[in-house]
Amino acid sequence: MSDLDLRKIRVEKLEQLKKENIDPYPNIYKATHEAKTVTDNFSDLENKKVKVAGRLMLMRMQGKAGFCHIKDSTGMIQIYVRLDFVGEEKLKLFKTLDMGDIIGVEGEVFKTRTEEITIKVLDFQLLSKSLLPLPEKWHGLSDIEARYRQRYLDLIMNDDIKESFKIRSRAVQFMRNFLQEKGFLEVETPMMQSVYGGAYAEPFMTHHNALDMDLYLRIAPELYLKRLIVGGFGKVFELNRNFRNEGISTRHNPEFTMLELYQAYADYNDMMEICEDLICSLVKEVKGSLKIDYQDVTLDFKRPWKRITFLDAVKEYCGVDFSKIEKTPDVKKAAEKAGVKVSAKMTKWEIINEVFEEKVEENLIQPTFILDYPKELSPLAKGKPGNSELVERFEPYIAGREVGNAFSELNDPVEQKLRFEEQVKKRKEGNMEAHPMDHDFVTALEYGMPPTGGLGIGVDRIIMILVNTASIRDTILFPQLRRKDDK
């Protein structure tokens, strides 16, 4: 039977209901209890009247009586409908109901012979007629594409995905509370920017008609948050969406959630402390332990996490000590010898970074801080004293993936301007991910920004670990998909 036929039958039922003056979509129903509160408080509620509302998920009718399960936001509960209790009219009406219909039931709480907590229905009301059949009750909805495109069906049928999004909500809430308790002020800065910056990425472009001006969706809030530090806020954070116009993968969605925080009179060591504290507290809160299973490994978040410099990490996993190699051609030779492909126009630090990505990242399973990155690749970070080529920057890695980025913020306006100019030069050479010049940001720095530490954490990637999924799509309710024409 095609879905149109199935729908037609239900539409006819709908018409019939209207003929009988039954509103299939009444405005309100006041339930007194949720499914879980009934099952959790049976001893108090036994033989008492309750009103519960939910979606019909299972029906076992046997002529003049029947058991069904309804599901509300808290879970499932069994209901028992019987001719003796509801009368002939209502039983007839009940039999016309379909799985997926949303009903409100009023009745007494009892236990069946098999000890299942059940509501003996004395009266019920249809609250919303469902016109389309639900997926199969046993296997549910497993088609991955359908689960993303019709997430509502996924949520109705698959309790585990619903649980994942509850965890996500709790985690985000936890991060906000954690930071607010530490004195950080949550702020909101522009998502539509005329100059974008704060990360290496291509932006989405849009246009404001009244101003007749192109705008970019932000790739990061960084430069605005630092303006706020200039303005005198001591601790700020923003937890919201970023947009990057790049490939989609199990680890990338075009819009994703980022936490960025900035603290005046702090440096990257302070950020490391906050990062460790935040993530460990979060893991403990959500998972109840600092040791958790993720895919096929066990992650141990016990503090302190491993700390190793960028160059030492390359040395450890690739066997080459690039700190001892000065000239670009020699760096290139060493990289190629290590089996890393490099192109002719790459600079020394781009090559070493390539080696890091190829050889090191996949090994960083346990929570690890990689410290002291190349200055050339970190145009917003402050230099490391005593080394002209490195900056005070770290990235936390978990399960082989970069989950954040932090540094002692560059607050020297003259140097910042030079760094931007280097970026602009790279752009002209064809690197479209390089930063554009942001004159106003430099101006802000010229008024003076205190020494500041900043930290960014990829929220979706942290959630992936908490809900043990290999795909970022399982942490985003409506992941981006290619448009599919209906009909």
Next chain:
RNA sequence: GGGCCGCUAGCUCAAUUGGUUAGAGCAACGGACUCUUAAUCCGUAGGUUCGGGGUUCGAUUCCCUGGCGGCUCACCA
């Protein structure tokens, strides 16, 4: 964007080397059934096999092309 894999009834899945009229369970419809648990039993109906083209006496199956998805590589930091 490249490579590999997938797409069959509303859902979950079958269909022999290319061979009758594409099957089954659930859902639906009709009937029986007043403590069921994926309720059971009897019966009925339901298909653009992702779209288009080709090869063939014959295509769900083979070829070409397009669509969508998954994994992966690239881009991404």
